Amino acid sequence: MFAQDESYFCSESNRVTSWSKKGTKVVYSGYKYGTSVNCFGSLNLKTGELITTFPDKGNSETMIEHLKEVRKLYDKKIPLMFILDNATWHKSQVVKDFCQKNNITFIFIPPYSPEFNPIERIWSYLKSKVRQVFFPTAQGFRDFIFQLFKEVNLLYSEELSNFCCSLIFD
Numbered sequence: 001m002f003a004q005d006e007s008y009f010c011s012e013s014n015r016v017t018s019w020s021k022k023g024t025k026v027v028y029s030g031y032k033y034g035t036s037v038n039c040f041g042s043l044n045l046k047t048g049e050l051i052t053t054f055p056d057k058g059n060s061e062t063m064i065e066h067l068k069e070v071r072k073l074y075d076k077k078i079p080l081m082f083i084l085d086n087a088t089w090h091k092s093q094v095v096k097d098f099c100q101k102n103n104i105t106f107i108f109i110p111p112y113s114p115e116f117n118p119i120e121r122i123w124s125y126l127k128s129k130v131r132q133v134f135f136p137t138a139q140g141f142r143d144f145i146f147q148l149f150k151e152v153n154l155l156y157s158e159e160l161s162n163f164c165c166s167l168i169f170d
Helices: 060-072 093-101 119-131 138-155 157-168
Strands: 002-010 036-044 050-053 080-084 104-108
Touching: 002 119, 036 060, 036 119, 036 138, 050 060, 050 138, 060 093, 093 104, 119 138
Parallel strands: 002 080, 080 104
Antiparallel strands: 002 036, 036 050
């Protein structure tokens, strides 16, 4: 069983305030804000493993591409179940058809209740890691995000499992 969701990591969460002498203009030497990374994530609720893809946008096509990445890791005979929200692309006919052909079942949480999706805790935790770092360049921000996700299963899988699995399993 998986918890699935999409998230948006934005460099603007790192904006800092500063003091300056009255009447002087503050000059910021960093890059312009607005750099972001979209992420689709599926969290295995038993193992704490996070499977991610990084599409440019969320839609039916990118949802299917993400599900293909998850499906590759498990025998096709094993049914996969996903807890997820009610995003329009989750309920599109093309996604339903893909799921039917690939032994995938969706369990939709009630509308406007992200607290029922365990992966929301993971997004919060990972965004707290991002907020702890100042990024002088947009590329530095993107590099940090991709490295964080590369290392997440190696360094944080036990923490991720503890955050989420207690909601589902004893």
